[in-house]
Structure formats: C-alpha cells, structure tokens
Amino acid sequence: MRYVVGYTDTSSGRDALALAVRLARTTGARLDLVLVLANEARPTLVPADPGYEKFLRETAEGWLAQAVAAVPADLQATPHVVYAESPSDGLLEAVETLKAELVVIGAARGGILGRFSLGSDANALLHSATVPVALAPDRSGEPGTDAPISRVTCAIGTRPGADELLAAAIGATRRGGVPLRLVSLVALDRPADPAHPDAVARAEAHAASVLEEALSHLPADIAVTSEVASGHRIEDAVTTLEWDPAEIVLIGSSRLAQPKHLFLGSTAAKMLRELPVPMVVVPRDSSFTIGDLS
Amino acid sequence: MTARDTTNPPTAATAALSKKGLGAGTVGLVGAIVIGISCIAPAYTLTGALGPTVAEVGTHVPAIFLVGFIPMLLVAFGYRELNSRMPDSGTSFTWATRAFGPWIGWMAGWGLIAATIVVLSNLAGIAVDFFYLMLSQIFQNPSIAELTTNPFINVITCLAFMLGATLISYRDMQTTQKLQYVLVGFQLLVMVFFGIVAFIHVGAGDAFDALPISLDWFNPFAVGSFSAFAAGLSLSIFIFWGWDVTLTMSEETKGSASTPGRAATATVVIIVVLYLFLSVALINYAGTGTGEFGLGNEEIQGNVFFSLAGPILGPLAILVSIAVLSSSAASLQSTFVSPARTLLAMGHYGALSPKFSKVHPKFFTPGYATIVSSIVASVFYTVMRFISEDVLWDTITTLGMLICFYYGLTAFACVWYFRKQWFSSARNFFFQFFSPLVGGLILGVLFFTTIIESANPDYGSGSNIGGVGLVFILGMTIIVLGIVIMLVQSRLRPDFFKNRTLARGIAGDSNEAEAALPE
Numbered sequence: 111m112r113y114v115v116g117y118t119d120t121s122s123g124r125d126a127l128a129l130a131v132r133l134a135r136t137t138g139a140r141l142d143l144v145l146v147l148a149n150e151a152r153p154t155l156v157p158a159d160p161g162y163e164k165f166l167r168e169t170a171e172g173w174l175a176q177a178v179a180a181v182p183a184d185l186q187a188t189p190h191v192v193y194a195e196s197p198s199d200g201l202l203e204a205v206e207t208l209k210a211e212l213v214v215i216g217a218a219r220g221g222i223l224g225r226f227s228l229g230s231d232a233n234a235l236l237h238s239a240t241v242p243v244a245l246a247p248d249r250s251g252e253p254g255t256d257a258p259i260s261r262v263t264c265a266i267g268t269r270p271g272a273d274e275l276l277a278a279a280i281g282a283t284r285r286g287g288v289p290l291r292l293v294s295l296v297a298l299d300r301p302a303d304p305a306h307p308d309a310v311a312r313a314e315a316h317a318a319s320v321l322e323e324a325l326s327h328l329p330a331d332i333a334v335t336s337e338v339a340s341g342h343r344i345e346d347a348v349t350t351l352e353w354d355p356a357e358i359v360l361i362g363s364s365r366l367a368q369p370k371h372l373f374l375g376s377t378a379a380k381m382l383r384e385l386p387v388p389m390v391v392v393p394r395d396s397s398f399t400i401g402d403l404s
Numbered sequence: 405m406t407a408r409d410t411t412n413p414p415t416a417a418t419a420a421l422s423k424k425g426l427g428a429g430t431v432g433l434v435g436a437i438v439i440g441i442s443c444i445a446p447a448y449t450l451t452g453a454l455g456p457t458v459a460e461v462g463t464h465v466p467a468i469f470l471v472g473f474i475p476m477l478l479v480a481f482g483y484r485e486l487n488s489r490m491p492d493s494g495t496s497f498t499w500a501t502r503a504f505g506p507w508i509g510w511m512a513g514w515g516l517i518a519a520t521i522v523v524l525s526n527l528a529g530i531a532v533d534f535f536y537l538m539l540s541q542i543f544q545n546p547s548i549a550e551l552t553t554n555p556f557i558n559v560i561t562c563l564a565f566m567l568g569a570t571l572i573s574y575r576d577m578q579t580t581q582k583l584q585y586v587l588v589g590f591q592l593l594v595m596v597f598f599g600i601v602a603f604i605h606v607g608a609g610d611a612f613d614a615l616p617i618s619l620d621w622f623n624p625f626a627v628g629s630f631s632a633f634a635a636g637l638s639l640s641i642f643i644f645w646g647w648d649v650t651l652t653m654s655e656e657t658k659g660s661a662s663t664p665g666r667a668a669t670a671t672v673v674i675i676v677v678l679y680l681f682l683s684v685a686l687i688n689y690a691g692t693g694t695g696e697f698g699l700g701n702e703e704i705q706g707n708v709f710f711s712l713a714g715p716i717l718g719p720l721a722i723l724v725s726i727a728v729l730s731s732s733a734a735s736l737q738s739t740f741v742s743p744a745r746t747l748l749a750m751g752h753y754g755a756l757s758p759k760f761s762k763v764h765p766k767f768f769t770p771g772y773a774t775i776v777s778s779i780v781a782s783v784f785y786t787v788m789r790f791i792s793e794d795v796l797w798d799t800i801t802t803l804g805m806l807i808c809f810y811y812g813l814t815a816f817a818c819v820w821y822f823r824k825q826w827f828s829s830a831r832n833f834f835f836q837f838f839s840p841l842v843g844g845l846i847l848g849v850l851f852f853t854t855i856i857e858s859a860n861p862d863y864g865s866g867s868n869i870g871g872v873g874l875v876f877i878l879g880m881t882i883i884v885l886g887i888v889i890m891l892v893q894s895r896l897r898p899d900f901f902k903n904r905t906l907a908r909g910i911a912g913d914s915n916e917a918e919a920a921l922p923e
Contacts, residue, residue, distance in 0.1 A: 118765050118766055119765035120765045120766055123765070147768060148576070148768065156439070156443065156649065156738040156741045156742075159491070159493055159741075159745065160491040161490075161491040161492035161493040161494070161495075161498075161745075161749075162493035162745050162748075164491070165493055165748070165749075165752065165763075166763060166768055169763045170768075173765065
C-alpha cells in the first residue's frame with residue numbers, strides 16, 4: 111500500500127508529511143513524497159532556461175532528501191520530483207503511476223486558528239481526485255503532534271447512501287484498533303417556525319434514525335459510539351462536538367461527483383472550515399480502505 | 405539522492421515518474437517566434453529608441469538599425485556556443501568566470517544585472533506615459549495625459565507597475581499561449597497600421613513635416629561623424645536586445661534541429677522589416693526638425709509614439725497606447741527573469757550572499773533575487789526621475805553602454821574559453837572565434853567611444869550635472885559601484901574569488917560538468 115504525500119518545503123508540506131507519517135504508522139503504508147514542478151512545456155513569456163531548470167530540480171531533490179531523512183526509520187519513504195501542468199495534476203498522475211491509495215496534502219496557510227483554509231491547488235484536488243484525500247490542518251506538523259490516531263470519526267449525512275464511506279471507516283477503525291464514532295450533523299438555519307414547533311426535534315430524530323440504521327449494519331467487533339449534533343449552521347454543529355486532537359475524520363464526497371471521483375460537497379466544505387483535526391475525503395463508489403477491508 | 409533511497413530501489417513506476425516534463429506541448433516554430441518578438445517588445449523598443457537615435461544620426465536611422473544588427477548577430481553566435489556548452493542560469497556571469505576568472509566574471513554579471521535593472525525602470529516609465537495617455541483617450545480629456553509629467557504622480561504610478569510586475573514574477577504567473585499570440589499579433593498589426601496611416605497622410609499632403617524618402621537614409625557611411633555613428637549604433641544594439649533568446653531555444657523547441665535557427669531568422673526578419681518600415685514612415689511623416697511633432701524635438705524624443713500617435717491616428721491612437729502598454733507589460737515580465745536568475749547564480753556560486761540563491765518553496769522562483777531587483781529598479785527610477793530632465797532618453801543611452809559592456813565581455817569569454825579548439829573545424833572557427841571576436845571588438849569600441857563622448861554635457865539629451873554628461877556619470881557610477889561591491893564581497897566571501905566555487909577553465913576540461921547539464 112502506498113500513500114502519495116504532496117510535499118513542498120513549506121509548513122503546509124511538513125503538516126502533510128506529519129499526517130502521512132501518523133497514518134502510515136497505523137496502516138503500514140509506504141510513503142511517496144511527491145514534489146510537483148511546473149512542466150517545462152507550459153507556455154511562458156521567456157524561453158525555458160535549462161540552467162535554471164537544472165538548478166530547480168537539484169534544489170527540489172535537496173528538499174525532498176531532507177524530508178525523507180525526517181521520516182522515522184521504521185517507515186519506507188521515497189522521494190519523487192515530477193513535472194506537471196499543475197500541482198494537483200502532478201499528484202493525481204503520481205497516484206495513478208504508483209497505484210497509491212491515498213493522497214495527503216497540507217491545507218494552505220491563512221485558516222483562522224489553525225483550521226482549514228483551502229488553497230486553489232487543494233481545491234482542485236478535492237474536486238477531481240480518484241482516491242481519498244487526507245487534509246492536514248495548519249500547523250499540525252509541528253513537533254509534539256505525532257500521536258498515533260486515537261479514534262476515527264465518520265460524518266454520515268442525513269440522507270442514506272454512504273455505504274462506501276462507512277466501509278472505509280470500518281476499515282480504518284479495524285486497522286488502527288481504535289474506536290469509531292459516527293456523527294450526524296443537523297443544520298437548521300431558520301428560526302423556529304411556529305407552524306412546525308417540533309422541526310428541530312424531528313430533524314434530530316431523523317438524523318438519529320439514519321445513525322441507528324448505520325449502526326445496525328456495523329460488524330459487532332467494533333467499538334462504536336454515535337452522536338447527533340445540531341446548530342444553526344453546519345459550522346455551529348461541528349463546534350458543539352468534542353474533538354480529540356489525535357483523531358481523524360472521514361467524510362464522503364458529494365452526490366454530485368462522478369462515480370469514483372471526488373467532489374467536495376457543501377456540507378463537507380463547511381465542516382472543513384471548522385474542523386481542528388485531519389480530515390479524509392472519500393470519493394463516491396470508492397473501493398478505498400485506509401486499512402484493508404475485505 | 406540520500407542513503408535512504410538505496411533501500412528503495414527504483415521501480416518501473418518510480419522511473420516513469422522521474423521523466424522530465426518535456427514532450428507534449430513543447431515550443432514550436434510559431435511559438436518560438438512569438439516568444440522572440442515578445443522578448444524584444446518592438447512597440448516599446450521603438451518608441452523609446454527612435455528619438456534618441458534620430459538625435460544622433462538624423463535621417464540615417466534605417467541604416468543604423470541595419471548595421472546595428474551585425475554586432476548583435478555576431479555576439480549572439482558566441483552566446484549560443486557558450487549556452488550549449490554550459491547552460492547555466494548565470495549566463496554571462498558564469499561564462500566569463502569560467503573563461504577569465506572570478507573578477508571579470510563578477511563584473512560581467514554586474515553589467516547584466518545593471519543593464520536589466522536600468523531597462524526595467526525605463527520600461528515602467530514608458531508604461532506610465534502610455535497608461536495616462538490611454539486614460540486621456542478613453543475619457544477624451546487631454547489633461548489626463550499631462551499627469552505623467554508630474555514627477556510625484558509619475559513615480560507613484562511607476563512603483564505600482566513595478567509592484568505588479570514583481571508579484572507576477574515572484575508568483576511565476578504565466579499567461580496562456582493563446583493570449584501571448586493575441587498580444588504579439590495585435591502589437592505587430594497596430595505597428596503596421598500606424599506606419600501605413602503615416603504614409604497615407606504624407607500621400608494626402610497633410611503630414612506634419614513631410615520629408616521625401618531618400619536612399620541616403622539607408623547608407624550608414626553618410627552619417628556625419630564617427631561619434632554619431634557609434635552613439636547610434638549603441639542605441640540600435642538595444643533595439644535587438646532580447647533577440648538572442650530565440651537562438652538559444654534549441655533545448656526545448658520541437659520539430660527538427662533546424663527549428664531554432666529558423667525561428668531566430670524569422671524573428672529577426674520580422675523585427676528588422678518592422679523597424680525599417682516604421683522608422684521610414686515616421687521620418688517621412690514628421691521629418692527630423694525640432695517642430696512640435698518633429699523627431700528632432702527634444703521634448704518628444706524620449707517617447708515618440710506618445711506624441712505622434714494622436715496626430716497620425718486621431719481617435720484610433722488608443723490602439724498604439726494599448727499596443728505599447730501590452731508590449732511593455734510582456735517585456736517587463738520577461739526582463740524580470742534575467743537579473744533574478746543571474747543574482748541567483750551569483751548567490752549559488754558564492755559571489756554574493758547565499759540568500760540570493762533561495763528558491764521560493766511554493767512558486768519555485770528566485771524570490772529573494774526578484775524582490776531585490778525590483779527594489780533596486782524602483783529606487784533607480786525614482787532617483788532618475790527627480791535628477792534628470794529626460795529620464796527615458798538618458799536611461800536608454802546608458803543602457804546601450806551597459807549592454808556593450810557585458811555583451812562584449814561575454815563575446816570575449818566565448819573566444820577565450822574555446823581557445824584550444826578554434827581551428828579544429830571551420831564551424832568552430834566561425835562561431836567560436838571569428839564571430840564573437842569581431843562582435844566583441846565592435847561592442848568594445850562602442851563602449852569606450854560612448855564613455856568618452858558621454859562626458860560631454862551636450863551628449864544625448866543634454867542632461868548634465870556640473871557640466872559632466874549625466875549618461876557618463878550614470879555609466880561610471882554603475883561600473884565603479886560594481887567594483888566597490890565586488891571588493892566588499894571578496895572580503896566577505898573569499899572562496900569564490902579564490903576560484904574555489906566556480907573554477908576558471910577551458911572548453912572540455914573536467915570542471916565543465918560543474919556548470920553544464922549532462923548531455
């Protein structure tokens with residue numbers, strides 16, 4: 111099993127690497143550190159300068175060598191410098207060539223309080239990847255945050271049809287030997303409607319029934335809890351939950367996605383903005399498993 | 405590669421990944437021509453250089469433009485030889501160091517950086533003029549065009565343009581190929597249209613000061629004095645500056661091995677024809693007198709299209725503004741690359757602070773070097789705008805001098821570096837010995853002539869400080885400043901100056917690979 115790490119010599123690149131190391135510790139995957147340089151064939155105003163390209167490649171190899179040296183010795187890590195039209199293209203090509211099962215990237219700078227704020231590259235990846243994308247929050251790569259994964263939280267939508275997501279969550283849970291938490295988020299953006307005073311209660315009841323349904327399909331060997339969180343907005347609902355800094359969150363791709371492709375849905379995008387922990391977005395119909403399901 | 409890597413022997417997949425990104429959409433013939441024209445930026449170049457050249461050689465501009473191409477071509481041959489043997493982002497700096505050692509190499513790098521910084525400030529200055537001209541054309545309010553003469557407004561606008569260009573370079577934002585084609589095509593069409601309309605005015609008898617075309621305009625020997633000839637020549641070297649890039653595109657042009665040669669030839673034919681056509685048209689239309697729109701009028705010489713577009717094209721003059729603006733913008737962006745990369749190489753080899761060799765981890769550009777170049781160019785423009793009455797003209801003349809300086813050194817570096825193989829083939833003799841030697845000698849003569857002549861307070865635009873020509877002061881200040889900084893660096897970073905980082909050598913020696921890509 112291989113994970114592709116979208117590496118750059120920036121703090122978000124180091125965030126990605128740190129998360130990849132934690133995940134690989136849990137699953138035993140080998141890491142492929144991929145640094146994407148701009149394709150020389152792209153149109154430029156000045157002709158490509160072979161001298162500069164060579165210098166750039168050497169510099170990139172130096173960065174990767176340092177990163178590989180920082181990976182704990184019990185994990186396998188290989189550096190790659192690739193050329194592509196855009197960083198997301200380069201990572202997806204690497205995923206395909208290496209038959210990787212997960213891409214790990216760091217969220218861009220600028221998120222408030224260490225939360226996610228997606229750059230255009232991460233966004234492109236989240237809307238086109240064919241494998242799950244793990245997002246490391248800002249500054250999660252700083253020393254002292256290398257605890258093993260403590261829990262897998264799986265965000266289930268209120269509409270049915272998240273079988274793949276659940277399967278992925280079960281796989282991850284088994285592999286890591288950690289508990290699973292299922293959560294369902296309810297957002298009610300309007301003030302209570304006098305005609306339907308029980309709207310909140312009904313929505314929560316519906317969410318609970320979806321969770322119930324999911325729970326009933328879970329294998330018996332998994333330690334599982336479930337929670338319904340509600341708020342005016344999805345963001346508010348997210349903040350009412352308790353988050354363990356060492357857990358990861360799995361969420362599904364939008365129903366708008368093409369089969370086997372990612373498309374970040376609006377709920378997932380809203381969650382992203384609030385989540386203080388790493389998040390893995392799982393494509394629709396993916397046969398993905400962070401660990402091995404089967 | 406690290407030791408860790410040996411535990412992971414490269415698989416087929418790994419090998420497939422490490423392939424270089426060449427292939428798919430590599431630059432074709434048309435693409436190479438477009439890049440070449442875009443780097444030369446004919447609309448910008450001609451509006452900046454035509455006036456000063458007329459001031460030197462009068463109606464013989466077409467002759468000087470033709471002759472000016474010769475040294476450029478000869479030196480470009482040498483440039484190509486060095487580039488294919490030692491492709492390095494330091495270009496002139498690296499090559500001159502390899503041939504002549506650290507001191508001369510350092511000064512060649514300094515010359516390149518100074519020349520590009522001077523041209524950056526001139527480009528931004530021309531862009532400011534045309535920006536306000538365009539606004540005045542859009543709002544049909546001539547007083548807006550006057551704003552550019554207010555030094556404070558002018559400097560602030562110029563700094564804003566520099567900031568924009570710096571950001572674009574720093575973040576390595578590239579326009580699409582389609583947009584490049586459109587901009588270059590538009591620039592050429594507008595220039596041709598501008599010339600045709602000028603001829604129509606002459607034909608209709610309502611030209612400003614029609615001067616009948618004469619064959620004499622094309623005769624370089626008819627130029628009055630050698631000093632005028634030399635001054636004109638050093639200006640016309642500037643108008644072809646940037647053309648050499650098409651010759652060095654061999655690495656990435658697709659198609660047959662002859663593509664780069666054909667692209668360079670096609671580019672230079674287009675450029676020469678355009679320059680001749682337009683200079684003849686404008687001299688024919690406006691004459692070389694000192695009247696309001698005469699090309700001999702010192703008021704308009706720093707930026708002739710700015711003054712002539714209106715009378716010639718009337719309401720369509722805005723097309724010229726857009727063409728010059730887009731041409732300056734493209735040139736501003738492509739010009740930013742060379743000082744930054746040379747500074748990067750100098751930092752890398754220890755000739756300057758290692759900070760210059762930092763590559764931005766996300767944008768993969770020489771970020772520090774780009775910002776330093778931008779700050780220096782901005783300060784240079786600001787100072788010049790306040791001390792010179794005719795900043796654009798003076799900077800163009802200084803630029804000609806600096807180009808002669810570093811191109812000349814580069815040409816001699818080529819001759820000296822290949823000294824053991826001059827006579828091993830007719831090809832080597834021509835490209836590695838004869839061409840660069842003659843080209844270098846011409847540039848050397850031009851450089852010294854310009855220095856001597858420019859000390860005269862009446863030289864060029866007539867700007868002077870205490871009776872000494874401003875161009876002389878500028879040129880000397882830049883060169884002396886370079887020597888001073890070099891001496892300081894030699895104390896701070898003796899390794900480079902003791903030949904330890906980039907060894908002096910000769911073609912084919914064991915150190916060559918240090919500064920060259922493996923074949």
